[in-house]
Amino acid sequence: MSHHILDAKRLLCPMPVIRTQNKVKQLSPGDILDVICTDPGVTSDIPAWCRITGHRFIDVKSDADEIVIRIEIRSRD
Amino acid sequence: MNKPEKKQRKAVALISGGLDSLLAAKVIIDQGIHVEGINFYTGFCVEGHTHAIRKKDKAKPKRNNALWSAEQLGIQLHIVDVIEPYKEVLINPSHGYGANMNPCLDCKSFMVGQAVEWIKENDFDFIITGEVIGQRPMSQRRDTMPVIAAESGASDLLLRPLCAQLLPPTLPEKEGWVDREKLLDFNGRTRKPQIELANKLGFQDFAQPAGGCCFLTDKNYSDRLVDLWQARDTKAYELDDVMLLKVGRHIRPKPNFKLIIGREEGENKFMEGYRKQFIHLYTISAKGPLVLIEGNTDEKDLQLAAEITARYSQGRQEKTVTVAVKDQNGVSKLLNVKPFSNEEKLRDWYI
Numbered sequence: 090m091s092h093h094i095l096d097a098k099r100l101l102c103p104m105p106v107i108r109t110q111n112k113v114k115q116l117s118p119g120d121i122l123d124v125i126c127t128d129p130g131v132t133s134d135i136p137a138w139c140r141i142t143g144h145r146f147i148d149v150k151s152d153a154d155e156i157v158i159r160i161e162i163r164s165r166d
Numbered sequence: 167m168n169k170p171e172k173k174q175r176k177a178v179a180l181i182s183g184g185l186d187s188l189l190a191a192k193v194i195i196d197q198g199i200h201v202e203g204i205n206f207y208t209g210f211c212v213e214g215h216t217h218a219i220r221k222k223d224k225a226k227p228k229r230n231n232a233l234w235s236a237e238q239l240g241i242q243l244h245i246v247d248v249i250e251p252y253k254e255v256l257i258n259p260s261h262g263y264g265a266n267m268n269p270c271l272d273c274k275s276f277m278v279g280q281a282v283e284w285i286k287e288n289d290f291d292f293i294i295t296g297e298v299i300g301q302r303p304m305s306q307r308r309d310t311m312p313v314i315a316a317e318s319g320a321s322d323l324l325l326r327p328l329c330a331q332l333l334p335p336t337l338p339e340k341e342g343w344v345d346r347e348k349l350l351d352f353n354g355r356t357r358k359p360q361i362e363l364a365n366k367l368g369f370q371d372f373a374q375p376a377g378g379c380c381f382l383t384d385k386n387y388s389d390r391l392v393d394l395w396q397a398r399d400t401k402a403y404e405l406d407d408v409m410l411l412k413v414g415r416h417i418r419p420k421p422n423f424k425l426i427i428g429r430e431e432g433e434n435k436f437m438e439g440y441r442k443q444f445i446h447l448y449t450i451s452a453k454g455p456l457v458l459i460e461g462n463t464d465e466k467d468l469q470l471a472a473e474i475t476a477r478y479s480q481g482r483q484e485k486t487v488t489v490a491v492k493d494q495n496g497v498s499k500l501l502n503v504k505p506f507s508n509e510e511k512l513r514d515w516y517i
Contacts, residue, residue, distance in 0.1 A: 099439045101219075101409065103207055103230055107247050130228045137233040141243055 090119040098155060102130035106138050109160075113144065118164035121147075126156045135160070175343040176200045176290040177325070178281055181243060182211075183231025183379060185360050185372045186296030186328060191239050192367055193327040194294050197344045201294070203243040204284060205232040206277050208252040209408045210381045219413055219436040220429075231373040238369060248280060249405055256382070257401040261313075266388035268380060270302065271310055278318035285323070292323045292338045299329045300354040308332075328352045328360075381412065390416055393517045397421060397461065406440070410458070413437060415478075416517040419470055423461030424517065427478050442494055447475040450500065451488040454479025469501065476505035477512070 095112045097105035105126045116122060124135060132149055135158045139146040147159040179191035181203035195201045236243035255276045259269030274297075281293045297306050297314075311333060315324045322337040330339065330349035339346040352359045364372060373379075381387040390411045395401045397418070410426055413433050418424035428434035434456040440446075444458040445468075457475045459468075468491055476487035482505045492498040506512065 103205075103232075103245050104247070106230065106233070107207060107245050110245060130230070133228060134230045134233055137230065137237055138243075141233065141236045141241070 090121065091117075092121045093123070095122060095124045097124055097126045097131070099127055101128045102134050105131045106134050109135060109138065110142075113142075113160075113162055116162045118162055120162045122160050122162065124158045124160070126158065127154070129156065131156060131158060174200055175292075175338070176202070177292050177294050177338070178285055178288075178290050179203050179241075179294045180277060180281060180296070181205050181232045181235050182296070183233075183235055183373055184296065185357075185364060185369075186298060186301070188235045188238065188296070188369060188372060189360060189363050189367070190294050190296040190327045191235075191241065192369075193349065194325075194344060195239060195241070197348060199338075199344065201239070201241050202290075203232070203236045203239070203241050204281055205243060205245045206248045206252075206280060207245060208256075208273075208380075209249045209405050210252075210256075211379050220432045231379070234373070238372075244284075246280065246284075248276075251280075252276065253403065264383070266383055266385050267391050268382040268388075271313065273380075275314045275317040278314055278320050278324060282319045282323070291343065292325055292336070293320055294325050294327055296328060297326045298352045298354075298360075299332055301352075325349075381408075387411060390517050393418065393424075397424065406443070410437075410440070410460075414455075414458075417474060417512065417515045418517055419474065419511075419515050420467065423459055423463050423467055423471070425471055425474055426458040426460060427475070428455040428457070441492070445491065445493050447471055447489055447491050449475060449479040449481060449487055449489050451486075452476075452479045452481025452484065454481065454487075469503065470506075472501040472503045473506040474512070476503050477507070479505070481505065 093116060095108060097108050105124060105128060109124050112122060136146040139160055143163045145161040145163065147161055150157045177194055177199050179187060179201050181187045191201050233243060255269055255272050259272040261271040264270050278293060285293060299306065299308050315321055325336045325338050326333060328350045329352050330346065331351040332353060335346060338344045394407060413426065413436060414429055415427040416424055428437050437456050437458055440458055444460060447457040448454060454475060455478050459471055472489040472491060475489050479487055481487040486502045487505055489501050489503055490498050491501060
């Protein structure tokens, strides 16, 4: 298991979702990905994307400047 | 002897996030076809952008309607970035533009063409869309339906479940992968049959954006795009241009430059991300907007830009306002200016 960071700051939805989707293709099951964003739309879009793809949405942390969404890559069926 | 197992057929559905594509996908899922969704991001399908930028909109809950549709359908959704290849569609549409800068017919052919490539790469059998004959004046007419099928290269692999009974049978129908009798015959601009079907299928809270979710159908946005192209003498554009056309007031005092003036805190904050790309101005002696300058300016232009910046600050009634002008390298100077007061001229310069 390894920990990865994806910088999606200043990107507006759906670009953070697209970048997440593309990044996840390079990762292994169990890997953790932190997606760093500024568009508040990601707080609904990335969890929705996780629900339809089966990846695990762990949590979201935000402050005035950025939002960090943590997900765990699902095992391949 | 056991009968050979029937091959599981697979279709990709173009999911815009609107009701029609949701229903079309559902009609095919209900026939036992494995359906996955595909959604193309051109840069102009920006329904969420204003919301993301403008502070006053942030209290409203926001969702991506394509993701929402996929979740309702219980299918995978592939969101594909087509910003680069889409440029050629917008810049040089073979069928021209609609009421504004919307190249709807070329756009539809392009997207179905992208889906054709996708099904080849992913071993899917056919493509479905939520098109309805007569629903849209440019891209969804009886005479344009075959144009899209032909120009995209999809031919009879393109099935429109909501109006299939009014069109010649496609390969999935001819081969019996789907039952044509269970497809529909929707026609015209009325939304009534779609609403009835949605109710019957139990869909609620679906999106029905007027004019679709594309900024190119919007007159103000299109005017700004045309202005940008004319000022640069080229139709070339980048994603940042697409974004900035949606933000702030756009004022072009002279052909060689325009000002993008933040209208509120959320826009100012968003525009801050562009300070290294543009000369920018902000007021010092009174609260005011962030202003980006797009184009080339001389000293007189910067003086005028500072006066306009002061006009949109809280010091607009003052005799003088101090304005900072900062270049892309962070080098700044202060100008004490009289706020611009010729409102008629400002209106003329508005884009």
